[in-house]
Amino acid sequence: MEKSVAIEARGLMKRYDNDVAIGALNFEVLQGECFGLLGPNGAGKSTAIRMMYGSSLIDQGDLFILGLNIKNSGREIRSQIGVVPTEDGLETELSVRENLILFGRYHGIEKNLLHRRCEDLLKLVKLEEYADHRVPELPVGFRQRLVFARALINEPRILFLDEPTLSLDPSARQWVWNQIQNEKAQGRTLLLTTHDMEEAEKICDRIAIMDRGKVLAVGTPRELIQRLVGTQVIELQVPRGDLQYYLSRLSSHNFAFQVVKQQVNVHLKDNDDPQRVMNLVQGISLTLRQSGLSDVFFKLSGHDVRDELI
Template identity: 45%
Template structure:
């Protein structure tokens, strides 16, 4: 598959602070690629460099075969951007917002009209198209931002936390729409800290922390590599821990729970119940969240 974004040792410094330190990744045409990480991991900064709105401090970056440092205008013409914060023009209506945005891309008027009508239908905002943005709900604004990002018929859609703050209905609608856009052949790049979102949407993803990439792969690969498909979860009481130590079993401490990865949950359950006495335990499939917490720790991020 053709590469549409390639970053090698990408760096971003703000004065003495290195926000992104030597990040390497590549995104293939038509795939959905995710950046996961806690706040301050460097996801948004990386995305801003890809979007050509923040110049890189070092390393190599190529978007659609062009260099953001010299071809920003040409690259931006082919990107659709959904920013973290809704920045629609609050005094204008949904329709007017899209028309205004189409002008920034120099889309011809008749093409724009036809496309805007189609996009408003796509995000299910036809009925509300003449309502001033200030009077719309968060989910409606988000859908309009998505429609706005499509007025230039972009090859790559870049989304920074596309569903943060939305209710489940609105979130599922956006997910369906994004999957539809990917099916049309568009490349999707997104940041999120919702594991469910990443598992559902991303073909491949990287987990970032402290400005670097910790791991890269498909959601299933990451789970396999890092923990394993199944885990046993038990209370982290001293009796259990000493029992696990005694039997030389590998485990991870996650807050008040202890996670024991295993490929054979039935057998492991039997072993533990037999060896460690009457303890409370449950088996479940491993999730991306387990991977995420294992790699980035549980300490709160400001």
């Protein structure tokens, strides 16, 4: 059975003061999947997600959320989505419970239903004990739980998460990941941005790799890795000066590789024997490891100026 489309972007463009922030984005997110926009800072993923949840205007192109055109159904769309933004905008003078109730009122949720849902959410994010505490009194890392609960108050069909684990400690990160898995299990569509390749690989069904306002590739993490860089990587620490020598040896044997600073990453296809590379570069320290999304990213983005930034 074919799944229906939750988000459809066609030729999305966005400029900031003549700088192109987003250049012609095209992608589809299916209902019930967890879709990740992956890329370094400044790749345009945050602008893209803000356009989708209606906080950023579209200069060109079309965007449909749940079949509705964002240009003329903004309110209707916002009533069916939930957002975990980077700047939480929580009400610091109000209690945890009041924050949820207030947001539910913005959604026009009927009073009794709202109070029931609020208690359920407090339980879900395990903030019952802090319900009457003001936001600044929450333990570090618990704010994000409240932001999560706030995003779920209207039982959204799509949940947008902009860098949900940025600046969280490992246990809070783990909590967010579990929560995302739970929401996915409930059949909710999720769209998140992250610059953390490991995170994307771990929780996303499909990802779009972005850089400089463009989508470089879309697919499941496994598929992207297989297709673009192979399953294994050999990292070579090449002494300065010898780089050209080794690179020409690798090319003449048809090995694909990426140079990242002084390191050469040789991508091995499934049927490649690592021993063949080892024989070619004897005497150099090397490491054999599984390929990851970061290899895909380096390959796609070109590995020039950009790697200084990552």
